[in-house]
Amino acid sequence: MEKLLLRNVDKENSHTIEAYLRSGGYSALRKVLKEMTPEDVIEEVKRSGLRGRGGAGFPTGMKWEFAAADLKEPKYMVCNADEGEPCTFKDRIIIEKDPHSMIEGMIIGAYATGCRYGYIYIRGEYPIGRKILERAIAESYDKGFLGENILGTDFSFDLYVHSGAGAYICGEETALINSLEGRRGEPRIKPPFPVNAGYLWNPTVVNNVETLANVPLIIERGGEWYASIGSPDCPGPKLFPVSGKVKRPGVYELPMGTPLSEIIYEHAGGIINDRKLKLVFPGGASSSCLTADEIDVPMDFPSLAKAGTMLGSGAIMVLDETDCVVRAALRLIEFFRHESCGKCTPCREGTDWLVRIMRRIENGQAGEEDLDVILSISETMENSFCGLGMAAHNPVASTVKKFRDEYLEHIRLGRCPFRSS
Amino acid sequence: METFKIIIDGKECEAYPGETVLEVAERHGIVIPVFCHHKELRPEGACRVCLVEVEGAPRLATACTLKAMPDMVIRTDTERVKRARKGVIELILNNHTLECPICDKSGECELQMTGFRHGPKKSRYKEPRREKDIVIKGPLIEIDNDRCILCRRCVRMCGENMGNRVLGILRRGYQAYISPFNGDFLESGCEHCGSCIDVCPVGSLLDRAFKYKDRPWRMTKTWTTCTLCGTGCRMEVDTYHERIKRVVGRIGVNDGHNRGYLCVRGKWGWDIVYTDKRLKKPLLREGEDLKEVSIDEAIEILKEKVLNRKVNLFIESSLTNEELTRLAAIFGTENVASDALPYQEALTGVAEITGRFDTDKLSVIYDAEIIFVIGDFIEEIKADSTTLFSNNLLI
Numbered sequence: 033m034e035k036l037l038l039r040n041v042d043k044e045n046s047h048t049i050e051a052y053l054r055s056g057g058y059s060a061l062r063k064v065l066k067e068m069t070p071e072d073v074i075e076e077v078k079r080s081g082l083r084g085r086g087g088a089g090f091p092t093g094m095k096w097e098f099a100a101a102d103l104k105e106p107k108y109m110v111c112n113a114d115e116g117e118p119c120t121f122k123d124r125i126i127i128e129k130d131p132h133s134m135i136e137g138m139i140i141g142a143y144a145t146g147c148r149y150g151y152i153y154i155r156g157e158y159p160i161g162r163k164i165l166e167r168a169i170a171e172s173y174d175k176g177f178l179g180e181n182i183l184g185t186d187f188s189f190d191l192y193v194h195s196g197a198g199a200y201i202c203g204e205e206t207a208l209i210n211s212l213e214g215r216r217g218e219p220r221i222k223p224p225f226p227v228n229a230g231y232l233w234n235p236t237v238v239n240n241v242e243t244l245a246n247v248p249l250i251i252e253r254g255g256e257w258y259a260s261i262g263s264p265d266c267p268g269p270k271l272f273p274v275s276g277k278v279k280r281p282g283v284y285e286l287p288m289g290t291p292l293s294e295i296i297y298e299h300a301g302g303i304i305n306d307r308k309l310k311l312v313f314p315g316g317a318s319s320s321c322l323t324a325d326e327i328d329v330p331m332d333f334p335s336l337a338k339a340g341t342m343l344g345s346g347a348i349m350v351l352d353e354t355d356c357v358v359r360a361a362l363r364l365i366e367f368f369r370h371e372s373c374g375k376c377t378p379c380r381e382g383t384d385w386l387v388r389i390m391r392r393i394e395n396g397q398a399g400e401e402d403l404d405v406i407l408s409i410s411e412t413m414e415n416s417f418c419g420l421g422m423a424a425h426n427p428v429a430s431t432v433k434k435f436r437d438e439y440l441e442h443i444r445l446g447r448c449p450f451r452s453s
Numbered sequence: 454m455e456t457f458k459i460i461i462d463g464k465e466c467e468a469y470p471g472e473t474v475l476e477v478a479e480r481h482g483i484v485i486p487v488f489c490h491h492k493e494l495r496p497e498g499a500c501r502v503c504l505v506e507v508e509g510a511p512r513l514a515t516a517c518t519l520k521a522m523p524d525m526v527i528r529t530d531t532e533r534v535k536r537a538r539k540g541v542i543e544l545i546l547n548n549h550t551l552e553c554p555i556c557d558k559s560g561e562c563e564l565q566m567t568g569f570r571h572g573p574k575k576s577r578y579k580e581p582r583r584e585k586d587i588v589i590k591g592p593l594i595e596i597d598n599d600r601c602i603l604c605r606r607c608v609r610m611c612g613e614n615m616g617n618r619v620l621g622i623l624r625r626g627y628q629a630y631i632s633p634f635n636g637d638f639l640e641s642g643c644e645h646c647g648s649c650i651d652v653c654p655v656g657s658l659l660d661r662a663f664k665y666k667d668r669p670w671r672m673t674k675t676w677t678t679c680t681l682c683g684t685g686c687r688m689e690v691d692t693y694h695e696r697i698k699r700v701v702g703r704i705g706v707n708d709g710h711n712r713g714y715l716c717v718r719g720k721w722g723w724d725i726v727y728t729d730k731r732l733k734k735p736l737l738r739e740g741e742d743l744k745e746v747s748i749d750e751a752i753e754i755l756k757e758k759v760l761n762r763k764v765n766l767f768i769e770s771s772l773t774n775e776e777l778t779r780l781a782a783i784f785g786t787e788n789v790a791s792d793a794l795p796y797q798e799a800l801t802g803v804a805e806i807t808g809r810f811d812t813d814k815l816s817v818i819y820d821a822e823i824i825f826v827i828g829d830f831i832e833e834i835k836a837d838s839t840t841l842f843s844n845n846l847l848i
């Protein structure tokens with residue numbers, strides 16, 4: 033397939049504005065400012081069927097329409113570059129190798145929704161990305177794509193970079209906004225949603241890096257063209273970061289709806305040493321796992337939801353037959369325990385209890401009844417305040433359901449069967 | 454105001470626009486357990502114990518944050534809801550100290566009551582109890598974080614309602630704990646209004662003057678008015694065998710104009726009742742000595758000395774009406790001065806404009822959009838109204 037999102041990343045100095053302009057960059061912005069009204073832009077994005085790539089898959093055109101309809105001023109455009117989930121590294125490639133595509137997407141989004149100021153909230157662990165973005169923004173100001181009266185029009189937009197301080201929860205949009213305001217990184221009650229009451233309680237559009245990088249493409253080639261790529265109800269190109277026991281881990285750009293098995297066996301080269309695949313987390317660290325028999329599923333939002341899991345960020349994590357399921361699930365729930373903000377009871381206490389039970393299982397000090405306790409904690413965690421707690425139990429609960437025998441073996445042996453005793 | 458109907462547990466309930474499902478349920482006598490919700494605080498949605506089922510919604514919702522909408526159908530009594538509540542309470546109790554026998558809150562503890570009514574009957578927790586072992590002591594307040602359920606009522610009370618922003622949460626997740634933001638109450642600017650203690654549902658925020666002093670269930674509770682300044686805040690004085698043990702404001706229950714908010718004097722100043730410096734009987738100087746006399750004797754002697762002479766009586770504004778009536782009956786109202794007089798003059802001025810002499814209740818400050826403060830002395834004379842002010846000014 034033709035590379036779209038990754039069209040520039042292999043070019044020399046792809047992060048500079050010269051390289052971006054050489055490959056036709058900022059022509060979408062010119063087109064928007066010269067030929068299109070904000071309504072036209074929103075219409076075009078709606079026609080494209082673009083859905084947010086940050087995890088929730090919310091239709092971007094609709095989000096922009098809500099923000100445009102809110103008359104409170106000033107409005108803010110925020111790019112969510114907090115990418116903090118284990119094994120998710122798709123935004124990073126855009127930030128570091130093609131920053132101007134997301135900046136251009138952001139300016140177009142700001143024009144469509146009437147945002148005057150913008151922030152890129154980048155995770156603290158991406159210091160290089162931050163430098164690259166700051167430089168790219170400076171270049172963009174130089175060329176007149178940012179600042180007052182952009183390209184001689186009435187439209188003005190200022191853009192700043194803000195570094196997070198290392199909390200995964202700050203990727204959740206309302207926690208991100210809290211953090212941007214200088215408050216503790218904790219999610220806020222929704223509704224009101226950020227499009228109506230976000231940064232400083234003003235209308236705020238929060239979009240993921242990859243989402244925004246799609247926007248110039250849609251403007252250049254049209255929403256209809258875009259909608260023809262990949263799955264019909266969830267179209268477009270998608271970045272899939274593949275990690276774990278595959279021969280060629282990395283970020284793959286493929287149409288939405290590409291079967292998971294194809295990604296693993298064709299693009300990522302199959303399993304290391306041609307071992308047997310054991311399970312896959314198809315949508316990041318908080319998705320429910322799929323077994324080897326279930327990987328023929330198309331990778332898009334609705335298909336994965338139907339398969340009882342989720343697309344999330346699209347990060348694919350592959351485990352093979354030599355990996356211990358219990359240990360993998362334990363490692364993931366330890367991450368969520370560490371990252372839980374502690375605001376709500378189910379997530380704060382549930383992650384800790386899960387970690388403690390899982391450690392006992394891994395160390396062979398558990399009983400079969402512990403598995404039922406796990407499933408009931410998981411049910412309680414469904415009622416968490418935000419997406420972190422609602423999903424954190426998935427890797428544990430799904431492996432208990434699908435790999436019960438392996439858990440029981442730990443319990444029966446009194447140790448982990450994958451470790452020499 | 455236009456109202457609409459919602460259905461809770463099959464019962465038709467009248468709801469006002471903007472009300473939460475919890476508020477509607479409470480008005481109609483339907484019990485939904487809460488921890489983080491408090492009438493005087495903004496909703497937080499943090500504890501997740503108030504879960505209810507909403508017809509047509511896949512997930513349970515928290516009643517304290519859910520706005521009532523016309524024709525909503527809510528259930529609070531299904532097995533699913535009960536299981537969810539139990540699950541949350543079990544999580545709270547897992548690492549809770551449950552040292553009720555020595556806890557000052559025992560008997561009026563919301564975790565005890567809610568846990569007993571809605572919690573699981575048995576624990577499935579096999580792990581060793583996780584201790585934070587973080588106790589923070591100020592001069593009058595103590596936080597025992599192993600009893601804290603992280604409902605954040607205290608944080609919201611101090612920051613949003615009192616405008617002091619002393620309390621905050623340090624660390625995160627299962628290690629999170631409550632602390633004055635730089636570890637020390639005084640250095641963090643605590644005004645010792647005691648409001649955080651008042652809203653804490655458990656025995657985590659403690660009144661140090663009351664610690665281990667008595668048990669809530671056996672004290673006599675008397676509603677009265679604070680006499681330590683002229684504001685006249687309503688308060689509950691708890692006594693055992695006629696000895697004062699503590700004063701509580703009961704924010705959210707108190708219907709006085711102060712709505713339960715007190716200042717440091719009201720909350721902790723009651724010990725002046727028991728100081729040896731307090732004059733309990735009039736003393737008459739006889740040469741070098743002081744002789745105890747009865748109050749009637751004292752007044753007679755005073756009358757002898759002052760009546761028919763040019764006397765100026767200076768009255769402190771914190772005296773009660775009963776005391777003032779008595780004084781007026783004896784000395785008349787001719788030559789009286791008081792620190793409240795300038796206030797009367799100000800009122801006369803106001804009356805000329807508004808046509809009324811009476812002032813509004815102090816609590817209307819809550820609903821005011823703009824407050825004019827004339828003179829900047831308020832902080833000194835009325836700590837209590839200042840907190841009300843700062844509440845409005847800071848939000």
Ligand SMILES: Cc1cc2nc3c(=O)[nH]c(=O)nc-3n(C[C@H](O)[C@H](O)[C@H](O)COP(=O)(O)O)c2cc1C
Pocket residue numbers: 083084085086087088089090092112113114115116117200201202203204205206238239240241243244418419420
């Ligand atoms: C716990 C949690 C972490 C999240 N982390 C990220 C993140 O790192 N990057 C991101 O773009 N979205 C993240 N999201 C999703 C955002 O809340 C939000 O939905 C997204 O930024 C919206 O952008 P989109 O519409 O372009 O997808 C996270 C959500 C949750 C609940």
Ligand code: SF4
Pocket residue numbers: 201219371372373374375376377379380416417418419420421422
């Ligand atoms: S689920 Fe609760 S504790 Fe977990 S991150 Fe969200 S708000 Fe914080």
Ligand code: SF4
Pocket residue numbers: 549550551552553554556557558559560562563564565600655656657
């Ligand atoms: S806070 Fe309540 S439940 Fe906890 S020890 Fe004190 S009385 Fe018992």
Ligand code: SF4
Pocket residue numbers: 594610611612615617618619620642643644645646647648649650
């Ligand atoms: S006593 Fe008052 S000022 Fe001090 S921490 Fe508590 S609420 Fe804040």
Ligand code: SF4
Pocket residue numbers: 596600601602603604605606607608631649652653654655657658
């Ligand atoms: S100290 Fe009390 S009020 Fe504050 S969070 Fe803990 S339990 Fe809640």
Ligand code: FES
Pocket residue numbers: 486487488489490497498499500501502503504515516517518
């Ligand atoms: S009372 Fe509703 S979430 Fe705590």
